[in-house]
Amino acid sequence: TNSIKDEILKRILAADGEAVSGQELADSLGVSRTAVWKHMQTLQEEGYTFETIKKKGYVLTGVPNSLSPTQIELFLKTEHFGREIHYYDVVDSTQTIAHKLAQEGAPHGTIIIGEEQTAGRGRMARPWESAHGTGIWMTVIVRPDVTPQQASSYTLVVAVAVTMAIKTLYKHVEPAIKWPNDLLINGKKCTGILTEMQAEADLVQALLVGIGINANQAAADFSPEIADIATSLRLEAGEEINRAALVASILHYLEQFTELYVKEGFASLKTLWQQLSCTIGQRIEVTTIRERFEGVASGITDDGVLQLTQDDGTIRTIYAGDIKL
Ligand code: BT5
CATH class of the missing domain: 1.10.10.10 (Winged helix-like DNA-binding domain superfamily/Winged helix DNA-binding domain)
Structure with a gap:
């Protein structure tokens, strides 16, 4: 029934x-x-x-403002992604749950969603604000047939998928990818991506792809710490966001792009990434764990590595880090 x-x-x-x-x-x-x-x-x-x-x-x-499996399945067009949904009201972090489920053998495409996270996290253990019912706080368990080394560019694939989903549903919103893991709208962050890995020497067991999207927050909903740097899709689109439809659309693009990426590598998505990015051609400041550089973001390699041309003409390759535009 x-x-x-x-x-x-x-x-x-x-x-x-x-x-x-x-x-x-x-x-x-x-x-x-x-x-x-x-x-x-x-x-x-x-x-x-x-x-x-x-x-x-x-x-x-x-429609109810909820991300319940019933809601998501209404919009879902995928074969694997989102076909197993673990849905919670309050969680510490969907990443933590995903790690456990992946170890227990959760299938490719399993998703974990919380309406609220009490310990949502970004990279380097930075906090991720995840208030109740306003955003999309989701982890996707992906089991791609790639090496751990190749997997490092997967975050870029996720960024392209989320950008395409937002652009498709909200035609007037222009998200731009800031290398490696942010989506900005009008210069403010609406999405952050965190990719973690379970791997053996030469084999990826699972990627835990955390996607945090500010959907229906009003400006006053953000804490003072991020009020100046954060925005929500509702603020930018000027309309209530149907989170379930957006989740389904993200999963649709992510499934397609993941297949392409496994077959042909990041190179097959590089042109699209470049079109959607606001990083290339910009003067940037890069902070890595050890150093800080300045220069122009001059390109991205077929492996998703950022190239920085410094003022003296030397080109540096940046594998991981934070950039300031
Ligand atoms: C990220 O880290 O941007 C990755 C965020 C991933 C969040 C998802 S939600 C589902 C899954 N479960 C988790 O626990 N995490 C993932 P990073 O590039 O390190 O950026 C973190 C910085 O973004 C913080 O230091 C703040 O400055 C800022 N920030 C925190 N919360 C934000 C929010 N809701 N909107 C915009 N910016 C935020």
């Missing part, structure tokens, strides 16, 4: 604002008119809102 409820929801969503008649739903799904009505009640309890138009049927007027 759950699948009938989901099917009803799918059809009403697909009608895209047109009324769907209860009688037709009942006939085509082979259930009684009363059964349809009962499912509609349940959907309303879950936070969906409908308008009932006399003699015509139901029109969807609102």
Whole structure:
């Protein structure tokens, strides 16, 4: 019966604002008119809102602001990615849960989502602000057939997938990739990516791909520490963000791009990455664990390594670090 409820929801969503008649739903799904009505009640309890138009049927007027598996599956078009969903209200960090699940053998494409993280983290143990119900705090377990060395450019693949998903759903929003793991909109950070790895000498067991996206925050929702540097998609798009639809779209692009990346390497996505990036051609300051450099970001290699041309003309290759534009 759950699948009938989901099917009803799918059809009403697909009608895209047109009324769907209860009688037709009942006939085509082979259930009684009363059964349809009962499912509609349940959907309303879950936070969906409908308008009932006399003699015509139901029109969807609102969806719950939730990332529940039901919500995501409504939009999902993938084969593997997001086909196993672990959904929580509050977690410490989805990365921690992903590490455990990956060790226990969770399949390629498994996702972990929390409505809130109490210990969300960025690179180098930096904190990641993850307030309740406002963002997308998700880890994807990916098991690509690549070496640990090749895997270091996977963050760039993720950045391209998230950018494409945002651009597709919100045509007026222009996210730009700041090497290696940030998406900026109008110079402010809306997304951060954290890729961790479980590996043996020459074999990647799993990549734990953490994606944090500010979706529906208002400006006042950010803490003073990040108020000046952070933005949300809602602030930039000027409309409420359907987080479930965005998750599904990200997974769609990520599945496609991962296949390409495993077959042909980062080189196959390099042109797209360059088009979407705001890094190349810019004067930047790079901080690595050991040193600090200045120069112009002059290119990216087929392996996703950043090239920096310093003022004296020497070219440095940057494998990891933070950059300031
Ligand atoms: C990142 O690190 O940008 C990676 C963030 C990854 C978060 C996801 S959420 C799901 C998964 N579970 C986790 O626990 N993490 C992943 P980094 O480049 O090191 O940037 C961290 C810096 O971004 C912080 O030091 C702050 O300055 C800033 N920051 C923190 N929270 C932010 C937010 N919500 N929006 C924008 N900037 C933020």
